[in-house]
Amino acid sequence: MTAAKLPRFSIALKLALRELRGGLSGFYIFLACIALGTGAIAAVNSVSRGITDAIASQGQTLLAGDIRFELNNRLANDQERAFLESLGQVALSTGLRSMARMPDGSQQALVEAKAVDGAYPLYGTVETEPKAPLKDLLASANGSFGALAAPLLLERLNVKVGDELLLGSVRLRISGILVTEPDALSEGFGFAPRLLLSQEALQASGLIQTGSLVEHAYKIKLNDPSIRNTLGARANREFPAAGWSIRTADRAAPSLTENVDRFSQFLTLVGLTALIVGGVGVANAVRAFLDSKRTSIATFKCLGAPAFVVTLIYLFQIMLIGSLGVIIGLALGAVAPFAAFGFLREFLPISADATLYPGALALAAAFGLLTTFAFAVLPLGHAREVPATALFREQSFDQTRLPSWPYLLAAAVALGGLAALAIFAADDRRIAVIFLAAVAGAFVLLRLVAAAISALARRSPRVNSPALRLAIGNIHRPGALTPSVVLSLGLGLALLVTLALIDGNLRRQLTGAMTQNAPNFFFVDIQSNEKEGVVETVKRLAPDGKIVQVPMLRGRILAFNGQDVARMNVPPAGRWVLRGDRGLTYTQNLPEGSSLVEGTWWDKDYSGEPLVSFSEEEGRELGLKLGDTVTVNVLGRNITAKIANFRKVEWRSLSINFVMVFSPNTFKGAPHAWLATLMDSTATPAKEGEILRAVTTAYPTVTTVRVKDALDIASQLLGQLATAIRAAAAVALVASVLVLAGALASGNRARTHDAVILKTLGGTRSMLMRAFSYEYMILGFATAVFALVAGGISAWFVVSRIMKMPATFLPDVAIMTVIGALVLTVGIGLAGTWRILGQKAAPVLREL
Structure with missing residues (x-):
């Protein structure tokens, strides 16, 4: 910047501050829009950062150790x-899932059983009612073991x-209520309530048999904590066939952290x-x-102010007011974690206090x-073109042509910076790019x-109703509100x-087609x-x-192909396949429901080298192709198989499906259990209860999962998720309403002139109200139609292409959208117009 221009900046800033002494009239919606959007982003990221930091800071407690080695089966x-x-x-x-049942066989329930030894927990405490040492609560007495x-x-x-x-085969005495366990978060989501017992009780239950789905977690309080982050590589180097999953305290709950980030x-x-x-x-x-x-702009120009200085005056004012809106939004975002943590402590074992998150x-x-x-640059570019002659007559900006190229370039750079910031800050940048492209x-x-x-x-036929004719004319006349209202x-x-x-x-799938096509029961182990x-x-x-x-x-x-998956950059969509253990099977024939x-x-x-069939969708997400090799660890043995084919899997059927199906010779002689499903569309709830009791009583080590119960839990989770999503969408809708009100307010001056002239020519207030109502109804209906088409296409893409489910258009959503759009446009429009129609004619006519 040259020295000659510095005084201009100083003068522009002084004049901008002087004009702001008149207050913020006309900028309240401006402030609300900026504060709302900024506050939403600040709140979401602050709460997310707070949860992530709390998990990291309490890693030892959440993991109940410095490091954990997990072995399956x-x-x-x-x-x-x-x-x-x-x-x-x-x-x-x-840990394992099993069936807890009453001694008389009258009732049973699926439980997440967890057996611990005398050293548990190494960090943190187990909270129980009544309060007593964990060893005493789980001890055996009078032929039964204690359990929480x-x-x-x-x-x-x-x-x-x-x-x-x-x-299983053991009798448990409920010695207390399990309030909290320190490492519950690191154990992952459970579909059933927890039952805590001792290792001795689990051994007596007979549940641990060949092929049982059991997870053994060895949690260690290190003698030398400084070696924590190097232990994983050392353990895998010394025991390459162990197949254990290793997690350190700084990644105590990676699934939760990743889900929170997403x-x-x-x-x-x-x-x-x-x-x-x-x-x-x-804008x-x-x-x-x-x-x-x-x-004022014309006056500055008449007094010799360069257009550059005039533009700076109002740019400074706008950015100062925008900064005030940002500060308000940041204040809202800063207090959000303090409010959210009090609520989240009921669901997550977070003991850390919220704080400010500068990032x-x-x-x-x-x-x-x-x-x-x-969004302020382009209007400023139009203002720059206001001629000095506008001082002497009523003249608005000419918005029919674009402002000069420096303003267009500045707006493009700012929008590009906005998009780059959104992509840079995103965890999944592909989704961010798609989202921004959709918004553009x-x-x-x-x-x-x-x-x-x-x-x-403009091309509509002439109608007899004066009110309707006036409404149609208002829609296409120069300076009409149509672009602002629709946008x-x-x-x-x-x-x-x-x-x-x-x-x-999603709800229709969970309560309709998915329920009808799903099996009644899964029998595991x-x-x-x-x-x-x-x-x-x-x-x-x-x-x-069946x-x-x-x-x-x-x-x-x-x-994959001999490369450690832990060192691979795996796309987010395919990471779940590599997280933890996967169910495996073998078969001679192509599984039913696959192609x-x-x-x-x-x-x-077939008796050659081990072969594997991979699910097509997951294989593509992981970048696999025919002939690639997959190395899996099963029961402490590393087995490498070549991908022989890809098959399409219908996951939503909830029938027996696997990501990987191996040739039978791969696991010849390996001990394993069996998985079974029952499909009976005629079974009543009473009959299902009878089946559940019979299998559980006769085979106590078999875990019976009623699919309807699992779908009910999924529906509850979906409901909680939908509430948060709707709240976020409501923020966008509130912003739209504010913008609509601002758009209508910005056209009030022109509407005032129109109303006064029409009333002078004999128009009545009722006729003008009907005209404005027709106009707002037409615009609201057109906007609702666009929202239905655009929203329907977007929802179809997400449901059918991303979630791989049938997508259906829901008429009730269409009706509510149309009604909502009409209520908003007509209600807000008439509320703003009513005051205009009461203006006295003389003061307005003098300005014409």
Whole structure:
């Protein structure tokens, strides 16, 4: 910057501050739009950062150790155990799902059983009612072992402290209520209530058999904590075939952290949508403000002020007011974690206190200021062109042509910076790019919709009703509100329709088609010597039912083509396949419900190198192709198989499906259990209860999962998620309403002139009200139609292409959207117009 221009900046800033002494009249909607969008982004990212930091800071407690080694379906051998004990104090916990039942067989419930030893927990405390040492509560007495039950289990079985339960072959005495366990968060989500017992009780239950789905977690309090982050590589190097999953305290709950990051990214993008919608309000407010200052602008020019200085004066004012809106938004975002943590402590074991998160606030401030600048530049470019002659007559800005190229370039750079910031801050940048492209496309489409509405109105046939004729003329006349109203409501309503349709389709699947096509039961951990007996028991009670049985093993993917998966950059969509153990099976024939899409199936008597069939969708997400190799660890052995084919899997059927299906020779002689399903569309709830009791009583080590119960839990989770999503969408809709109000307010001066002239020519207030009502109804209906089309296409893409489910258009959502759009446009429009119609004619006519 040259020295000659510095005085100009100083003068422009002084004049801007002097003009601001008149107050913020006309900028309240501007402030609300910026504060709302900035506050939403600041709040979401602050709460997300708070949860992530709390998990990291309490890693030892949440993991109940400095480091955890997890083995599935087997205990550590002598050499592995000796290695673990050399590192420090070791606590063993064992987890599995099983059926807890009343001694008389009257009731049963699925439980997440967890057996612990005397060293548990190494960090943190187990809270119980009554308060007593954990060792005493789990001790055996009078032929039964003590156990702690979650309140939900007591409710489901209608039992209380002191009552007895059966788990497998062991009798348990409920010695207390389990309030909290320190490492619950690191154990992952459970579909059933917790039952805490001792290792001795679990051994006596007989539940741990060959092929049982059991997780053994060795948690260690290190003698030398400084070696924590290098232990994983050392353990895998010394025991390459162990197949254990290693997690350190700084990654105590990676699944939760990743889900929080993803959900916060989604809500941030929704908040950004609200901010961009608010940017339209900024543009409207700036245009109206500059229109009201046209005499001041012309005066500055008459006094010799360069256009550059005049532009700076009002740019400074706008950015100062925008900064005030950002500060208000940051204040809202800063207090959000303090309010949210009090609520979240009921669901997450977070003991850390909330604080300020400067990074999250700085990100929100950058979004807010960039949005303000990007949407204020073009109106400033129009204001720059106001001629000095506007001092002597009423003249608005000429918006029919674009401002000069420096202003267009500045707006483009600001919008580019806004997009780059959103992509840089996103965890999944591909989704961020798609989202921003969709928003940009929606803006272009809304402009085209507004132009189409104006063109149709211009070419519409002449009607007899004066009010309707005036409404149609208002839609296409120069300076009409059509672009502002359509743009204001269109994006918010389209987002709301998209989310409503996604939510509705998911609920229909969970309560409709998925329930109808899903099996009634899953029977897990069936031993080979129990297989025929389980089938006979089920067939006796459901003779018309269809029973499917498959062998079941568990294994962890270690490598693709010899490359360690832990060192691979895996796309987010495919990471779940590599997280923890996967169910494995083998078969001679192509599984029912699957179809080959590439490659060939192996012969029935195949005996060559191990082959594997991979699910097509997951294989593509992981970048696999025919001929690649997959190394899995099963029961402490590393097995490498070549991908022989890809098959399409219908996951939503909830039938028996696996990501990987191996050739039978791969696991020849390996011990394993069996998995079975029952499909009986005629079974009543009473009959299902009878089947559940019969199988559980005859085969206590078999875990029976009623699919309807699992779907009910999924529906509850979906409802909680939908509430948060709707709240975020409401922010965008509120921003749309504010922008709509601002757009109508910015046109009040022109409306006042029109109303006064029409009343002077004999028009009545009732006729003018009907005309304005017709106008707002037409615009509201057109906007609702766009929202339905755009939202329907977006929801279809998400449901059918991303979630791989059938997408259905829901008429009730369409009706509510149309009604909502009409109420908003007509209600807000008439509320703003009523005052205009009461203006006295003389003061307005003098200005013409």
